[in-house]
Amino acid sequence: MSQFNVRKVAVLGAGVMGAQIAAHLVNVKVPVVLFDLPAKEGDKNGIVRKAIDNLKKLKPAPLAVASDAELIEVANYDDDMKLLKGCDLIIEAIAERMDWKSDLYHKIAPFVNKNAILASNTSGLSITELSEALPEALRPRFCGIHFFNPPRYMCLVELIPTPTTQPDVLDKLESFVTTALGKGVVRAKDTPNFVANRIGTVGLLATMKEAEKFGLNFDVVDDLTGKRLGRASSGTFRTGDVVGLDTMAHVIKTLQDKLTPAADSFYDSFATPPVLAKLLELKNLGQKTGAGFYKKVGRDILRFDLASGDYVPAGAKGDEVYGRMLKRKAGERLKLLRDAEGPQGQFLWAILRDGFHYAAVHLADIAETARDVDQAMRWGFGMKQGPFELWQQAGWLDVAKMVQEDIDAGKALSKQPLPDWVFKGPVADAGGVHTEQGSWNPTSGQFEPRRQLPVYQRQLFPELLLGEGGPRFETAGKTLAETDAIRIWTLDDEVVIATLKTKMHIISPAAGEGLMQALDIAESGYQGLVVWPGEDPFSVGADLETMLKGFVAGGSDFVDSLEKELQDGIQRMRYAQVPVVAAIRGMALGGGCELAVHCARRVAIMESYIGLVEVGVGLVPGAGGLTYIARRAAENAANSTDKDLLHFLTEGFTAAAMAKVGTSALESRQLGYLQWSDVIVPNKDELLYVAISQAKALAQSGYRPPMKRLFPVAGRDGKATIQGQLVNMRDGGFISQHDFHIASLIAGVVTGGDVNPGTLVSEDYLLTLERRAFTSLLAHPKTQERMLGMLSTGKPVRN
Template structure:
């Protein structure tokens, strides 16, 4: 079933309904969002008006709102008849959902997909009273909150759902919505919430048993286990205790096994907190609360024994310190679970129970270990799923330890071990297999667009050359990839050196180059620590050499004779922008936060960024040399001077960092493949680099305009004296230096102006203070 989904109707405008509507609109769909009318108030209209004010924003750009229309159930339910996809997202009550679906069916046209965003109510029960044809196109689509940012969608078909409809929704969610999809069984809370809720309840039980505090548990269950920094209780405060209790009660109510029913009994401390309104961040207090002491914010933790908030304690366990010092996650897990101190024993007990529970739930909640692992990684941001964790710990010895402690293994794991298979995943000849509960090996299927540098580098000969900051990797099909892997992917001499070496290799042996990596962020900028050290040592010749090399790199990328495609994502700041935007095409991830932020550390962009933004803004309008360029120079001055950072790739286009010809990958996992495919397409089309260009500037009269704006801002107290100095340096570059209006300057002349301004600012004590403050505090200093 090849479907083109263009129109969607979202039923419900609460937290999830409005956010799903926003993300469908992000993906380009026309969306109608419906909800009840209460008196004269349309709930959907109110929700629509609140979307731009939410943080983090569910919208790629405010312009996305133009694709969403608000209406009511009472007046606009006929919109269902024009939709390609209808998503129900009302209150989590079976009867209410059944009643609404009955009304939807009256307007539904055969073949239109209808799904429910329930987090755990039975899909079959929900649609039981609808017609057979309707049920064929009905399924669950459980988006994780917030839908724009969370990767997972659990897709839950019933026994009656058309497999082709399921496949169509899966393809659409992955390709258009940027999601990763896991097929789940129609069981309470499906996969991720089932395992995650169980794990948190076990954590609560073992926490009391081992006498640990809230902050100690968070220290033991966060990054050291490959989990998010929010760990256990900070996550629970963000989710909301009321939401968590509702999810836990859903399994407790429906569980038939007495042992499982007992495991999902909400602890008394949680019930008391719920009664007291201590439900988390939305109430201002949960397992943590923030209080002000002496003008400073202090975070306190809930102490159930005393029934009060107390100061957080520092978790001090030898096992925790040893695990933090371990190099790999596998080593961290083994160190922590094999330790005999209270922290290690707590972690082992919790982990053991989660591993066993996950194994016992197959095949009830999912068909295979892979679905469970992917659900936990994409829905809860775990680095390793339960079965991958088991492999990391060693299945054989972990199973023996469990049995020695009196635990019983599921029979399918006993059978697997008896057959000589000692891991759930196994690699053979470059392919990965996993084992099903019934014992057959099944190859892991990876769509080609989910290209992975990590997997490629395991192949012999894939890494063509490497140094401490970057590597050149063969992507196949005569395309190479320059991968950054310095700390925080900050650009230093090693990355620039590898760039120039890579260009020589690509020139001789490849069709083109992709610039990409799989770090947390694409690039946070230049190596600020190195720059500050050189400035404090008055090593101006070295700084000049560094800037010249950076400028040469950006120009080499721009004018290289073969296609170069950059693939930025996440934080792409300062020097990261300057290495990304000169590429023939930028294949950005939808979640790309791009900005030239150098003014925040007392400098201006000098790796080609100031020059490139000026030329882009003026090139698009200066066809005949007669257009007044001042408004466009003003725009570049404001964008750089205010260190504007996009909140998405779409907004990066609106800010001018990306061109209309640049592309956006909604699915981060497909970005590398998309970039590689773009290199091949450009090569096949006979790519030739752009011609060298010059730029008309507004000169000294234009600079006077910018300086007057700075003078007024300084007089109004909006900027500091040093801000004004930085602004004057930036204005000098953007207006062409000591040149008359309408003078034509070369790119190199603008680069020289950049470099001169940058060097002079490096010598300013207040700029050095800003650099030092950023390195120490991670935020700008206003001085």
């Protein structure tokens, strides 16, 4: 396969999806030009400019950094078609109208360069039918590309070929979407709603139908079908509000229009639910209109009641007995739900049974293998497990018999029996559809491995399905040392990897000792050390519970010694004789952030959330975070014609004092927690590969640790300036008295305390100030309230 070099992408259509696809391209630094119709009045690119302005207001934010909206090039179909010639990928994302898309294809065809790929972002229209509007020469380079909304955050992208699409085109596009955009790719067959929306929409309709049958309200259903069931926390109806009820209605209508009872025996269940029809009539389309299945009035959440046609109080929860059932092992769980006498248990079994039934009956129609279905539901619908994974985990033949018994008894949504391959042959013998050899393809009658594109060599430990063969990071490579807190290992005998095993990867005393052992091993003859979490998060910080218990048992002196040990360890990482690379995914908070910023380099996935958040538990950063802020301010000032240290210190101080967290790797770079030399990786599964490569590159370029040196601080004048601003915030009611006290301590450390402006200090001096501030706060009753509140509820206490 030749390399697909994407110099620029054109996105056609500045609607909700088109604009957000363009935004994500900007996030990953792919140049993009966004097209739409020329405005009838004023600026001819006014439609596109308005869409780009709207990107800055949307939540969740499509742009990792709002100001990057200016990087999206604007264009219209009248004046700018020549720009298409410089684009290697063209993504059409206009409204779901076959005639409109066909008309646009006729218009753009003469301007598509001879090597460019053209793809339609559609959620369900026939890709083959769309291709018929294209000239013969372009059809081999045309396919479907279905992003899920919102494109920045949703992992799934479905690629849909036509009979004339060149296989090499699919391979090139899959490679680009995977590594450059950071997505998980599923190849779908050209059938209505493809894979995820086909399974997901039928699941939604089944859920609504079964909820009506068992007399359950939206709020109860959402409580039962959210995290308790291993699905998106928003549940069923709340998810509909977020997606948009008009969008939901569209994908339902696609099933209604494109399928028949002969093609799909579940067709009778595809009718638009009465409650959805009523909400559409009222133009209550969900979150975008302020009302849908739910409506927020002040602080109250209301749910729509079809009988009265009005909104009534919401907030009901599922019966806890079913919550306990859902915590049981898979096989026991399903049997308990099936035998339950209450309507909530019967409902839960019914929707799971319906999901198993539909996925098995239509697997051959919509996807190549069972892997595609399970990955699509994980990545597109936020499920912890796809339907086949859960079925297999619960006992393949036992569940199959229960499902078939319900079908025979007329309890299922269709009378169609499960396929023969479910009960006999390789799947039955293997106990499921996912095996070490691959996943089941009912068309070929074989277990097929994953595609072996070169891009997947960068994924050392890809996300695996239950039962699927492949390397697991917990046991891969060669273990160099291991405790309950950490595994120290290597894949290639060149770079050491340290993976914390503590809950949320907290830096407990044992984890800290393990990191020092990892460094000892790395310095004994390896090229570098990579601190990689294996899975989210990177680290949520130091062990607060141990700190609090230590204070109770040994007082301030004991805590000071613990904190000194943590500081010394992190400083040792900074001055190690081999490069230490922090591989960040998910949250790097508090001590996790302090560990990361003191490494020689950071490699972070786009969705990394980095910050010093100790204020939330009534503390100050105490493991070197404030020292880092002061030192970086001095370094930045030294490299600027502006020598006023306070100008360079303000943002770092504010971020720490307000516990500000970068909501993306790009924003974390703006806050100073990532440097311009650090690497941002779009795909989480490529993180370790890139981090190891960075460690080797640093080592092979003659890496030497930084030399310790003195640096200037802002001193008492800088502290006084900051203190004046804090007084205004306190007196204005923006911060509490305890917040004021904590922020004042932070100001004292980052400015160097009671010294003259410009005084040269060492890191050790500032680290001592940090420890004093930290231990003094630990003795404060209000800080103890905050810490106990966080430990008991996981939420910050404001006092």
